[in-house]
Amino acid sequence: MGILLDRLTEYSQSDFYPYHMPGHKRNTAGDLPVDWTSRDITEIEGFDNLHDADTVLKELQEKAARAYGAEESFYLVNGSTCGILSAISVAVPFGGELLIARNCHKSIYHAAYLRQLKLHYIYPEISKDYDICEAVTPMQVQDALEAHPGVSAVLIVSPTYEGRIANVKAIAKIVHEKGIPLIVDEAHGAHLGFTSGFAINSARMGVDLVINSVHKTLPAMTQTALLHVNGELVDRQTLKRFLRIYQTSSPSYVLMSSIEEAVEMAMEDNAFSDMEVRWEKLLTDLSGLRNLKILPNCMEECRNKQQDIGKLIISTKETELSGPQLYDMLLSEYHLQPEMVCESYVLCMFTIGDTEEGYDRLTKALLAIDAKLQGGQKHSVSKMPIPEIEVPLYVAWEQEQGEVPLTEAEGRPAGEFINLYPPGTPILVPGERFTKETITYLEVCMAEGLQVQGLSKYGNVRVLQ
Ligand SMILES: Cc1ncc(COP(=O)(O)O)c(C=O)c1O
Structure with missing residues (x-):
């Protein structure tokens, strides 16, 4: 047995309980067969083609659209990541402007780099009681749209990684009044809408582009996701072109069947x-x-x-x-x-x-x-500073860079993302300047034992020359 398979097998037999993704929780939830290899095929006769679906995969995607109340849905096998890259690429012209919640996933920043987009940020409120980012509010979106009239689309995340849910309906109304599309990164909400009495999913609220990681909150295999489309603001042919670019040309039928099984399972009465x-x-x-x-x-x-x-x-x-x-x-x-x-x-x-x-x-x-705890303390949490932008991400990532110790980075624009991982929210985006406050904040995070990405093991950071 290989090293990884050996470790996976050993772990699967241990008593560690998973409070994490994927949503099947290492159970044989639903009808997932254990023997996958006998079902692992490519686009052979009778099995359609994901990039030009016309028979069985078309039927599955139509079934997904009905399940989520969308006009059209697409199966994704490269995670929500490829859905987000495609959604942004179709909604914002090359070199355009995009309004996003700052606590967005890194795939949004990667789309901005690839498409040379100028990003404008909405900084979500931080809950004083729990130190988590709140969902962005309709008022924040309204104000940001007034401040940045050149944006071609708005992207918010709901539910957030921590489960905060935005008033998507009100936000969609505000964005649509400007005649531009709303993208909802609903990676953490593939289960929304299947439970009555709880929040419904954004596709059902007429949001133009919605992305769900089926693998996160439903019993599906890692990497499985869905992209839903509504309305006239998004050109469907161009969207398909971007999906062809960002998705593998060898989509796994095992993963695709896992999407179908998970959605079917969620739709069952009393699921x-x-x-x-x-x-x-x-x-x-x-x-x-x-x-x-x-x-x-x-x-x-x-x-x-x-x-x-x-x-x-x-x-x-x-x-x-x-x-x-x-x-x-x-x-x-x-x-x-x-x-x-x-x-x-x-x-x-x-x-x-x-x-x-x-x-x-x-x-x-x-x-x-x-x-066993004494309690009574107030663990004070340092506030993430709001950085100044020196140059856009797509300029910074193409510029010459060097490495300096974090303590000497003050005043220099970052050459790499500095993230707290998870959830991956950037403390600094390439092109944003290190300040005394950012350096102190990073030192506190590291002293707390948090995983800070973007620092070398010697404590150096990449900066623009
Ligand atoms: C908010 C959010 N959006 C998008 C993604 C990307 O999802 P995937 O891993 O399915 O590509 C993640 C992954 O953690 C996420 O947390």
């Missing part, structure tokens, strides 16, 4: 009923926490459509623990693998793939850890 019951019990049981705090606090917050069902933030803000310390305890003492960690919280993810065991083990671990 989410066990999850809803267990989720509500989890929140009720965790209301007994004295020091750690959770978001959502109760099912009502999910029914109010502000916080997504399935995303649990565990805040260490009022305890003597940091986020990374809680993460380490969950992992090493309890063999529970969270989705991600930040300075003052840990994020755990639940989907319909979770078992009763997953809810029980996390509840017991958190109550036990909490009982």
